[in-house]
Amino acid sequence: MAYSDKVLDHYENPRNVGSFDKADNSVGTGMVGAPACGDVMKLQIKVNEQGVIEDARFKTYGCGSAIASSSLVTEWVKGKTLEEARQIKNSQIVEELALPPVKIHCSVLAEDAIKAAIEDFQGKQGAKENDDASSSAARVEYEFGGKR
Amino acid sequence: MRKPIYFDYSATTPCDPRVAEKLCQYLTLDGEFGNPASRSHPYGWDAEKAVEEARGHVAALIGADPKEIVWTSGATESDNLAIKGAAHFYSRKGKHVVTCKTEHKAVLDTCRQLEREGYEVTYLDPEANGMVDLKKLETAIRPDTVLVSIMHVNNEIGVIQDIAAIGRITRERGVIFHCDAAQSAGKIPIDVNAMNVDLLSLSAHKVYGPKGIGALYVRRKPRVRIEAQIHGGGHERGMRSGTLATHQIVGMGEAFRIAREEMPAEAERLRALRDRLLNGLQDIEEVYVNGDLAHRIPGNLNISFNFVEGESLIMALKDVAVSSGSACTSASLEPSYVLRALGRSDELAHSSIRFTLGRFTTEEEVDYTIGLVKGKIEKLRELSPLWEMYKEGVDLNKVQWAAH
Numbered sequence: 001m002a003y004s005d006k007v008l009d010h011y012e013n014p015r016n017v018g019s020f021d022k023a024d025n026s027v028g029t030g031m032v033g034a035p036a037c038g039d040v041m042k043l044q045i046k047v048n049e050q051g052v053i054e055d056a057r058f059k060t061y062g063c064g065s066a067i068a069s070s071s072l073v074t075e076w077v078k079g080k081t082l083e084e085a086r087q088i089k090n091s092q093i094v095e096e097l098a099l100p101p102v103k104i105h106c107s108v109l110a111e112d113a114i115k116a117a118i119e120d121f122q123g124k125q126g127a128k129e130n131d132d133a134s135s136s137a138a139r140v141e142y143e144f145g146g147k148r
Numbered sequence: 149m150r151k152p153i154y155f156d157y158s159a160t161t162p163c164d165p166r167v168a169e170k171l172c173q174y175l176t177l178d179g180e181f182g183n184p185a186s187r188s189h190p191y192g193w194d195a196e197k198a199v200e201e202a203r204g205h206v207a208a209l210i211g212a213d214p215k216e217i218v219w220t221s222g223a224t225e226s227d228n229l230a231i232k233g234a235a236h237f238y239s240r241k242g243k244h245v246v247t248c249k250t251e252h253k254a255v256l257d258t259c260r261q262l263e264r265e266g267y268e269v270t271y272l273d274p275e276a277n278g279m280v281d282l283k284k285l286e287t288a289i290r291p292d293t294v295l296v297s298i299m300h301v302n303n304e305i306g307v308i309q310d311i312a313a314i315g316r317i318t319r320e321r322g323v324i325f326h327c328d329a330a331q332s333a334g335k336i337p338i339d340v341n342a343m344n345v346d347l348l349s350l351s352a353h354k355v356y357g358p359k360g361i362g363a364l365y366v367r368r369k370p371r372v373r374i375e376a377q378i379h380g381g382g383h384e385r386g387m388r389s390g391t392l393a394t395h396q397i398v399g400m401g402e403a404f405r406i407a408r409e410e411m412p413a414e415a416e417r418l419r420a421l422r423d424r425l426l427n428g429l430q431d432i433e434e435v436y437v438n439g440d441l442a443h444r445i446p447g448n449l450n451i452s453f454n455f456v457e458g459e460s461l462i463m464a465l466k467d468v469a470v471s472s473g474s475a476c477t478s479a480s481l482e483p484s485y486v487l488r489a490l491g492r493s494d495e496l497a498h499s500s501i502r503f504t505l506g507r508f509t510t511e512e513e514v515d516y517t518i519g520l521v522k523g524k525i526e527k528l529r530e531l532s533p534l535w536e537m538y539k540e541g542v543d544l545n546k547v548q549w550a551a552h
Binding site: 063 | 455456498534535
């Protein structure tokens with residue numbers, strides 16, 4: 001199969017490979033896919049106090065298009081608020097990487113990974129509040145999309 | 149070193165230059181271009197002589213009589229002719245066929261067609277090492293079984309079945325035995341009489357001959373009958389009509405002649421190269437050989453690199469022409485049905501690579517490939533969340549995956 005230049009570029013020089021500490025409260029981790037299906041994506045976002053994604057990391061088990069899709073979204077989510085990141089659609093990934101129809105599931109997986117990471121991060125903020133009654137300010141902060 | 153390095157000899161082989169040279173002498177006006185069926189002039193007679201000489205070479209490689217060789221367009225056609233031909237001819241005796249789940253699609257899909265026609269087919273499960281259990285095969289044979297079809301060597305994992313033992317069973321039970329030998333001819337010895345094979349499919353392009361030509365061995369003593377699938381001028385004693393492709397037949401004959409002559413030395417050389425490759429790759433953590441290593445043709449290595457997906461590895465190994473057990477490169481996302489039939493986990497099936505070595509493989513190519521694979525596996529594992537989890541001691545079988 002012929003890959004687009006952009007897929008090849010991301011595959012050969014993947015951006016933001018690595019991991020953050022899952023336990024860190026400012027980190028959201030999304031893990032989607034299954035080994036049996038041939039692809040697993042782990043996407044992590046680091047969110048600052050303003051609710052903006054400061055940094056992102058990924059690791060992907062899967063074909064070149066899956067690796068490229070996840071590498072691409074780590075670039076896209078950086079600097080976005082959680083709400084903005086949630087708006088990223090798989091069709092944008094398909095367009096950017098010129099993915100053929102058989103590889104569209106890779107872009108769907110990348111979109112799901114973003115949503116899962118955001119959910120994980122927001123879940124942590126909720127849990128923190130339960131642990132610590134004094135964090136109601138933090139709760140408000142995140143409930144309103146991270147804007148004070 | 150020519151790149152990409154060719155390690156896909158089970159997919160096809162280049163024509164041996166000696167084959168190509170001879171083949172070209174049967175095309176133009178200066179050469180022997182005649183129709184072997186022309187009886188009225190020397191053009192036809194000379195072409196016929198060349199075809200019969202080639203028939204002799206093909207027969208010799210498998211211990212057959214030249215009269216038992218029927219030319220076809222390749223192993224797929226031979227499988228179709230053998231399976232449908234025998235099943236149709238003996239349909240009054242019964243409508244049951246026995247085969248194995250790891251057979252080539254040319255056999256499996258032909259059996260599916262028979263099922264649509266009202267036949268019953270038993271698809272045997274292979275053992276975890278890829279071998280057919282003879283007891284299971286024997287139990288599967290029923291009074292209405294007309295045909296057993298088991299391949300000699302598997303195309304993906306290179307595992308060699310005990311054809312002689314199967315032949316003893318089928319002969320004793322009075323069942324026709326078809327064997328697809330596309331991947332074994334020229335690589336390991338074949339003797340249709342010692343093995344009691346009744347029908348045997350052959351291909352030229354796996355043995356350094358041209359594409360588009362093959363043969364079916366059809367036993368004469370005791371006589372095995374098949375119904376023709378292609379009708380016309382009654383060529384090949386009515387079993388396969390169509391003007392004979394003299395140049396391709398001459399090419400196949402020459403390829404099989406060379407194979408018979410050079411097989412012992414070549415097998416030894418390939419085994420040494422394959423073992424060198426295997427030893428080099430076994431330094432890597434979490435690698436698994438798929439299929440039995442002892443009952444395997446010399447040039448095959450099918451190996452899974454755990455936690456690395458096959459298609460991405462093939463992409464990384466762009467300097468090496470190999471094939472993946474994962475069919476992710478095609479429209480489906482199914483991992484290899486052969487590896488699945490062996491009971492390999494989906495992960496390992498998705499992570500498999502088939503290296504097949506051949507006549508023009510060199511030690512230098514093998515050594516280069518070992519180094520390349522090691523580096524790329526390391527890089528892809530750095531990228532793999534599964535590798536990270538494995539290193540952290542997570543049991544991946546216990547993870548609840550969000551399957552999609």
